[in-house]
Amino acid sequence: MGRARAAVAATLVLALLTVVVASAANARSERATVTTVTLSGWSAGKTEDDLLQQIVNDFNTTHPAIHVDYSVINGDYATAMTARFAAHNPPDVFYVDSSIAPTWIKQGVVQPLNAFIKKSKYDTTKFYPGLLSAFKVGKNYYGFPKDWSPLAVEINKAMFAKAGIKKAPRTWAELTADAQKLASSGAVPGGKPLCLPADWARMLAFVFQNKGSLANVQAPAVAAAVNYYTSFFKNGLAATPTQLGVGWPGEALGKEKAAIIFEGNWLLPYMKSTFPQVGFGVGPMVKGKVNGNLGFTVSYSMAKDAKNKQAAWTLLSWLTGKVGMSKWMSLGLALPSRSDVKAVGGRAPFLAAGPSSRGWGFPNFSATLTIMNNDLQAVIDGHKTTAEMLSDVNASLKG
Amino acid sequence: MTSATETVPAAGRGSLFGARLREAGWGYLFVLLPMAVFGLFFIYPLVYGIYISFFEWGILGKAAGATASTENYHALWDDQVFHRAMRNTFEYALLVVPLEMALGLLLALVINARIRGRAFFRSAFYVPSIVSSVAITTIAIFILNPDGLLNKIIGSDQAWFGDSSTALYSVVGLNAWTTAGTVMLFYLAALQSIPTDVYEAAAVDGTSRWRTFWRITFPLLKPAHFFVLVVFGIGALKVFDQFYIVSNGTGGPEYSTLSAVFYIYQEAFKSANFGQGAAAGVVLFVAIFLLTLIQRATVGRAEIG
Amino acid sequence: MTLQTSVASAEPLVPPRARSEIAGRALLYVLLVAFALLFFTPFIWTIATSFKTLPDSAFFNLIPDPFTTEAWKSVWNDYDFKRYALNSFFLAVVVTLLNLFLASLGGYAFARLRFPGREVLFVLILGTLMIPDQLRLIPIFVMLTNWHLIGNFSGYILINLVTAVNLFFMRQYFLTIPRDFEEAAKLDGAGYFKTYWRIMLPLAGPAIAALAILQFQGTWNDFFWPLILFGQGSEHLYTMQLGLAQLTLTYQTLWPQLMAGSLIAIAPILIIFLIFQRFFVSGVTAAGIKG
Numbered sequence: 001m002g003r004a005r006a007a008v009a010a011t012l013v014l015a016l017l018t019v020v021v022a023s024a025a026n027a028r029s030e031r032a033t034v035t036t037v038t039l040s041g042w043s044a045g046k047t048e049d050d051l052l053q054q055i056v057n058d059f060n061t062t063h064p065a066i067h068v069d070y071s072v073i074n075g076d077y078a079t080a081m082t083a084r085f086a087a088h089n090p091p092d093v094f095y096v097d098s099s100i101a102p103t104w105i106k107q108g109v110v111q112p113l114n115a116f117i118k119k120s121k122y123d124t125t126k127f128y129p130g131l132l133s134a135f136k137v138g139k140n141y142y143g144f145p146k147d148w149s150p151l152a153v154e155i156n157k158a159m160f161a162k163a164g165i166k167k168a169p170r171t172w173a174e175l176t177a178d179a180q181k182l183a184s185s186g187a188v189p190g191g192k193p194l195c196l197p198a199d200w201a202r203m204l205a206f207v208f209q210n211k212g213s214l215a216n217v218q219a220p221a222v223a224a225a226v227n228y229y230t231s232f233f234k235n236g237l238a239a240t241p242t243q244l245g246v247g248w249p250g251e252a253l254g255k256e257k258a259a260i261i262f263e264g265n266w267l268l269p270y271m272k273s274t275f276p277q278v279g280f281g282v283g284p285m286v287k288g289k290v291n292g293n294l295g296f297t298v299s300y301s302m303a304k305d306a307k308n309k310q311a312a313w314t315l316l317s318w319l320t321g322k323v324g325m326s327k328w329m330s331l332g333l334a335l336p337s338r339s340d341v342k343a344v345g346g347r348a349p350f351l352a353a354g355p356s357s358r359g360w361g362f363p364n365f366s367a368t369l370t371i372m373n374n375d376l377q378a379v380i381d382g383h384k385t386t387a388e389m390l391s392d393v394n395a396s397l398k399g
Numbered sequence: 400m401t402s403a404t405e406t407v408p409a410a411g412r413g414s415l416f417g418a419r420l421r422e423a424g425w426g427y428l429f430v431l432l433p434m435a436v437f438g439l440f441f442i443y444p445l446v447y448g449i450y451i452s453f454f455e456w457g458i459l460g461k462a463a464g465a466t467a468s469t470e471n472y473h474a475l476w477d478d479q480v481f482h483r484a485m486r487n488t489f490e491y492a493l494l495v496v497p498l499e500m501a502l503g504l505l506l507a508l509v510i511n512a513r514i515r516g517r518a519f520f521r522s523a524f525y526v527p528s529i530v531s532s533v534a535i536t537t538i539a540i541f542i543l544n545p546d547g548l549l550n551k552i553i554g555s556d557q558a559w560f561g562d563s564s565t566a567l568y569s570v571v572g573l574n575a576w577t578t579a580g581t582v583m584l585f586y587l588a589a590l591q592s593i594p595t596d597v598y599e600a601a602a603v604d605g606t607s608r609w610r611t612f613w614r615i616t617f618p619l620l621k622p623a624h625f626f627v628l629v630v631f632g633i634g635a636l637k638v639f640d641q642f643y644i645v646s647n648g649t650g651g652p653e654y655s656t657l658s659a660v661f662y663i664y665q666e667a668f669k670s671a672n673f674g675q676g677a678a679a680g681v682v683l684f685v686a687i688f689l690l691t692l693i694q695r696a697t698v699g700r701a702e703i704g
Numbered sequence: 705m706t707l708q709t710s711v712a713s714a715e716p717l718v719p720p721r722a723r724s725e726i727a728g729r730a731l732l733y734v735l736l737v738a739f740a741l742l743f744f745t746p747f748i749w750t751i752a753t754s755f756k757t758l759p760d761s762a763f764f765n766l767i768p769d770p771f772t773t774e775a776w777k778s779v780w781n782d783y784d785f786k787r788y789a790l791n792s793f794f795l796a797v798v799v800t801l802l803n804l805f806l807a808s809l810g811g812y813a814f815a816r817l818r819f820p821g822r823e824v825l826f827v828l829i830l831g832t833l834m835i836p837d838q839l840r841l842i843p844i845f846v847m848l849t850n851w852h853l854i855g856n857f858s859g860y861i862l863i864n865l866v867t868a869v870n871l872f873f874m875r876q877y878f879l880t881i882p883r884d885f886e887e888a889a890k891l892d893g894a895g896y897f898k899t900y901w902r903i904m905l906p907l908a909g910p911a912i913a914a915l916a917i918l919q920f921q922g923t924w925n926d927f928f929w930p931l932i933l934f935g936q937g938s939e940h941l942y943t944m945q946l947g948l949a950q951l952t953l954t955y956q957t958l959w960p961q962l963m964a965g966s967l968i969a970i971a972p973i974l975i976i977f978l979i980f981q982r983f984f985v986s987g988v989t990a991a992g993i994k995g
Contacts, residue, residue, distance in 0.1 A: 109458055275759060365670070
């Protein structure tokens with residue numbers, strides 16, 4: 001009986017290998033006359049994936065000499081892509097997050113695009129400079145932003161009404177005042193007025209608003225901004241998501257454990273589908289001494305090892321061009337990174353941040369972010385001082 | 400019981416040597432395929448890792464103009480984050496492994512005894528091991544919420560995963576709960592190999608049930624103990640997923656859920672610093688290796704093959 | 705001597721002793737059931753959530769409100785879970801069978817056959833356990849790419865032909881089997897393979913059963929390697945876990961669909977477990993040894 005089983009297994013394996021090899025060979029011969037370009041990215045949900053597939057189909061129809069194969073990577077994108085880079089077998093065109101762009105560019109796996117730009121006279125002036133610069137090193141362009149989102153203020157309308165506040169806070173002063181009103185009027189039972197994560201991906205905006213920057217992270221302006229952010233915790237006006245028992249501030253807003261959060265455009269589809277009964281409002285990000293915001297953006301880039309660079313360029317420039325990007329904007333899932341493409345309605349608070357948004361990313365990103373966020377949690381808990389954190393961050397940015 | 404060396408009818412030294420040769424030949428043949436797999440997919444990557452740990456190594460290979468040096472190891476020596484990761488990892492393993500073993504053995508003994516509804520309990524205890532780890536971790540986060548089930552029962556408002564002093568220990572509890580079912584299976588199988596006459600002899604002798612277990616069953620399970628200790632001990636030192644999920648990928652709060660493998664992962668795949676990641680991997684490997692040698696010397700000695 | 709005195713004290717005829725034993729047993733059962741319920745909770749929550757709407761799934765009530773089969777319909781129609789299940793099943797069966805064979809054969813060799821360097825090789829095998837996947841990834845991926853084993857199942861099957869855990873466990877198990885059987889086989893003139901196939905393997909029933917369950921489940925639940933080795937560009941090759949990953953997004957998890965999909969994923973594991981667990985009944989192999 002056992003022998004039969006082993007024989008079955010061996011036959012199965014052999015059969016599979018045959019099928020696989022045959023189908024691979026078959027596939028290759030079918031596409032011999034048309035240039036194939038592979039496109040890859042992570043998934044933002046079935047709706048988005050289907051939309052992008054639709055756009056790809058449109059491209060294939062209007063560009064009969066090129067066939068684009070779009071496939072999604074449904075897991076750890078950075079790891080899967082790194083493995084493919086290492087094996088010199090990456091997709092031709094792919095997503096690059098602004099935070100990992102400097103690393104991949106430095107590693108030499110992303111194709112510089114200047115020659116293609118010059119040859120096709122591609123107009124790069126329509127991209128928001130703050131976003132475009134996230135994918136530019138020196139004079140070289142390594143990709144174009146396909147969409148983006150900054151942070152905005154989202155509030156719970158009912159709780160605000162209960163506290164007698166008419167609209168979302170616009171300045172630091174208003175933010176502090178509103179938080180205090182919400183607390184004293186008991187408008188947020190079982191929660192806190194603000195849900196602030198121990199995350200520099202939110203706090204850095206406040207640093208920018210106080211005229212601070214990562215170039216000089218131990219400056220007083222930065223320390224003051226940090227202290228402002230952490231003061232809400234010390235005064236009992238804010239809690240981290242974990243302290244509220246949720247995964248992120250959006251969930252806190254949905255479960256009505258917070259009245260004010262700072263999130264981007266991604267919050268809207270989430271609230272609509274998961275917490276449709278919660279009435280919330282969106283206002284532009286608060287202003288400190290100046291306007292300051294973070295631009296979370298992703299580019300389409302080309303692989304250095306791409307097999308058909310000209311065809312890949314055609315796809316890349318089309319997707320980030322006016323036509324391609326307009327199609328992508330049609331469902332309101334993201335904001336256009338070009339000034340000549342319209343967003344769907346109701347996005348004014350986000351778009352207003354265009355000029356003051358700086359691309360999200362910095363040197364030695366991953367290791368530094370770990371230190372940033374763990375130290376920030378320590379500062380919030382009173383186990384570390386702001387100065388100590390900034391010193392650690394400075395060392396990591398340089399190292 | 401005859402010893403293994405006497406199994407071949409001795410018909411002169413030549414034939415004995417030939418028999419030994421044949422035995423060795425068959426031995427090598429039986430382990431050929433496994434050793435090939437291990438060699439190609441474990442040993443070679445390890446050697447490769449050791450090699451690149453002495454260079455500045457990127458996604459596409461050696462960085463331009465890089466020369467062999469112990470730079471990466473020096474960087475590890477100076478990196479507080481790495482130190483904390485190693486400390487967390489060993490503290491975690493030291494706590495979770497005895498817990499898993501005890502729980503798994505307890506469950507196996509209970510199931511093995513003649514109780515009614517054995518099949519039901521067997522399945523029930525094994526269920527957490529097969530439910531997806533996403534679901535399990537979510538439920539654990541829910542139960543250990545500041546306003547969750549556990550706190551309601553014991554009357555507290557502690558944020559178990561959100562507090563740097565309890566986060567690690569909460570994951571210990573979570574993982575012990577989910578892996579107990581798997582440990583139980585190994586012990587159950589091992590318990591079957593103990594012939595029932597052993598128990599009968601003990602019963603006839605009037606030995607109490609506790610004594611039977613402690614003096615007879617427990618020692619007879621030594622090969623299983625060694626196995627569980629080594630396999631789950633090593634598994635614990637390689638912990639990554641649960642720490643990653645409960646801390647949302649940050650290793651927090653305040654570095655309390657940073658693990659050694661997380662450090663390797665971050666250096667290699669987020670910072671594209673393969674040389675450093677490999678160096679960390681080598682350090683972890685050496686640490687585990689030494690630990691396993693110690694385990695083998697203490698527990699493994701009992702079963703000389 | 706010992707027999708006499710023990711017989712005298714072995715069977716108490718005093719009722720109170722028996723009553724406390726019944727009470728003890730009852731307590732044991734209560735504890736067991738409570739424990740079992742605790743262990744069962746994730747399962748119950750999974751089932752409940754699969755019948756909820758997305759807004760309702762954000763909360764942890766065990767009764768869906770409203771009750772809906774939307775998630776199940778979505779999982780069946782929008783995603784190709786039939787195909788994913790088939791792929792997972794195929795891989796799990798193939799890898800499990802190969803593992804059972806190679807691990808038991810190798811385990812037997814390490815437990816019973818003598819060959820030079822055996823102990824060193826065994827330590828080497830233990831050593832492979834200590835190498836984290838993240839460290840192995842790049843060299844393996846580059847190797848398999850060069851051999852054109854990426855993008856299909858063959859690379860995955862190749863690297864999972866046999867695992868150190870399985871081989872190690874079989875070795876430990878074979879060590880506990882008395883040598884009498886092999887002696888008998890040798891006297892009958894059986895060669896090494898025949899001894900393994902006809903004698904040792906049948907005796908290792910419980911170990912094989914345990915490994916079958918665990919390896920099947922391990923392959924079934926494997927996410928990392930399938931993602932890396934064939935998870936890009938070939939949706940028709942997706943396993944259950946890759947399929948389920950479509951339901952977990954950066955800022956949102958489609959809990960009802962995810963739970964419905966997970967239940968589809970759990971079903972075969974549960975069935976395999978229920979089939980093989982009866983080999984854990986004590987006395988089955990004991991009888992074999994006595995005979």
